[in-house]
Amino acid sequence: MQDDDRGKDAPPANPAEGVSYVMPVLNERRYLQRAVASVLAQRFDGPTEVVLALGPSTDGTNELAHQLAAAESRIVLVHNAAADIPAGLNLAIRASSKPIIVRVDAHSELDPDYTSRALAALQATGAANVGGIMHAQGRTPFQRAVARAYNSPIGLGGGAYHGGTRAGEAESAYLGVMHRAVIEEVGLFDESIRRGEDWELNLRIRKAGYRVWFDPELSVTYWPRESWVRLARQFIATGTWRGELIRRYGRSNSLRFFAPPALVIVTVLGIVLGILQLSGVVTGWWSLALSLLYVPLLAYVVLVIAVALGRGGGSGIRDKLWTLAVLPTMHLAWGAGLLIGLTHGAEETVDTSRLGTRNTPLP
Numbered sequence: 001m002q003d004d005d006r007g008k009d010a011p012p013a014n015p016a017e018g019v020s021y022v023m024p025v026l027n028e029r030r031y032l033q034r035a036v037a038s039v040l041a042q043r044f045d046g047p048t049e050v051v052l053a054l055g056p057s058t059d060g061t062n063e064l065a066h067q068l069a070a071a072e073s074r075i076v077l078v079h080n081a082a083a084d085i086p087a088g089l090n091l092a093i094r095a096s097s098k099p100i101i102v103r104v105d106a107h108s109e110l111d112p113d114y115t116s117r118a119l120a121a122l123q124a125t126g127a128a129n130v131g132g133i134m135h136a137q138g139r140t141p142f143q144r145a146v147a148r149a150y151n152s153p154i155g156l157g158g159g160a161y162h163g164g165t166r167a168g169e170a171e172s173a174y175l176g177v178m179h180r181a182v183i184e185e186v187g188l189f190d191e192s193i194r195r196g197e198d199w200e201l202n203l204r205i206r207k208a209g210y211r212v213w214f215d216p217e218l219s220v221t222y223w224p225r226e227s228w229v230r231l232a233r234q235f236i237a238t239g240t241w242r243g244e245l246i247r248r249y250g251r252s253n254s255l256r257f258f259a260p261p262a263l264v265i266v267t268v269l270g271i272v273l274g275i276l277q278l279s280g281v282v283t284g285w286w287s288l289a290l291s292l293l294y295v296p297l298l299a300y301v302v303l304v305i306a307v308a309l310g311r312g313g314g315s316g317i318r319d320k321l322w323t324l325a326v327l328p329t330m331h332l333a334w335g336a337g338l339l340i341g342l343t344h345g346a347e348e349t350v351d352t353s354r355l356g357t358r359n360t361p362l363p
Contacts, residue, residue, distance in 0.1 A: 007209070009126030010127060010128040010182050015044070021049070025106045027057045042116075099180050136222045156330070186201070194241060195240070195346075232329055239261075239334035239341065240338070243337065244345050260338060267332065273293055307327060
């Protein structure tokens with residue numbers, strides 16, 4: 001397959017034939033009901049079904065899913081013993097029946113016109129997959145700080161689905177509204193990839209000659225992780241798998257991917273240099289010259305403070321203090337993960353932030 005000819009149109013998207021929403025679920029009792037409700041409330045006239053791939057949850061998620069399915073005939077349940085997201089997605093896709101597949105995350109809520117808008121974009125562009133904006137929101141000071149980082153170019157590097165404004169061809173798509181025929185043609189999700197599976201699938205879609213499309217009018221609300229530990233675990237796993245994808249495919253990558261690992265390296269070197277200076281091992285002109293290493297670190301600290309004190313996100317002091325902690329956590333965790341993935345591969349790395357969620361109600 002070649003990726004230098006992306007002019008092939010996907011089959012026409014016919015709303016009358018309906019759509020299948022697929023959602024892998026693991027320990028999501030706090031979010032599942034709202035996520036499913038946003039799907040069922042779509043302003044879309046065609047037939048629909050919602051397929052939930054249930055992992056081995058420990059927080060009552062599966063019991064809730066069975067309650068929802070008992071009350072709504074459009075909900076279909078499948079068992080995902082592997083728990084991994086790509087395996088769950090493939091199980092849900094195989095259990096579904098409609099020609100358009102809409103991927104949904106249990107931490108997300110769809111805008112009411114999401115489906116209709118996405119099908120219109122598929123029809124107008126001939127694309128095989130279309131995605132839009134991931135608009136992060138938070139309910140607590142910590143979650144609002146994470147959402148602020150997600151929505152900021154400083155937080156996640158300014159990818160299109162974090163704040164793009166121009167529609168056009170894209171490298172990947174957030175979640176994605178996809179033609180079943182195309183994703184079956186390219187082989188569904190690669191179950192050996194536990195994070196970044198959407199990027200890899202879209203790579204194969206583009207290699208097959210189809211287009212992936214970004215439409216900023218598509219909006220999905222995303223609720224980030226609720227604790228510092230879970231956030232760090234998530235970003236370490238995500239960074240590690242990005243490193244693995246670079247190892248596997250070696251394709252051109254934006255410099256923004258390498259800023260976090262560079263920050264990790266400079267931070268470690270700065271700590272070592274500080275210890276050597278304080279212990280008297282490095283002195284004199286050498287000490288003065290090597291102290292230039294602190295300049296990028298100081299610049300980074302100033303940048304983080306400026307973002308925390310600036311406009312956007314929550315205005316409370318707790319929101320700002322959490323922003324001071326969240327930004328370095330995301331950058332250093334992701335950067336450390338990328339270095340691990342590049343040097344050792346991802347191997348059996350999983351996102352442990354999805355495990356052992358407490359069963360507490362949302363406000």
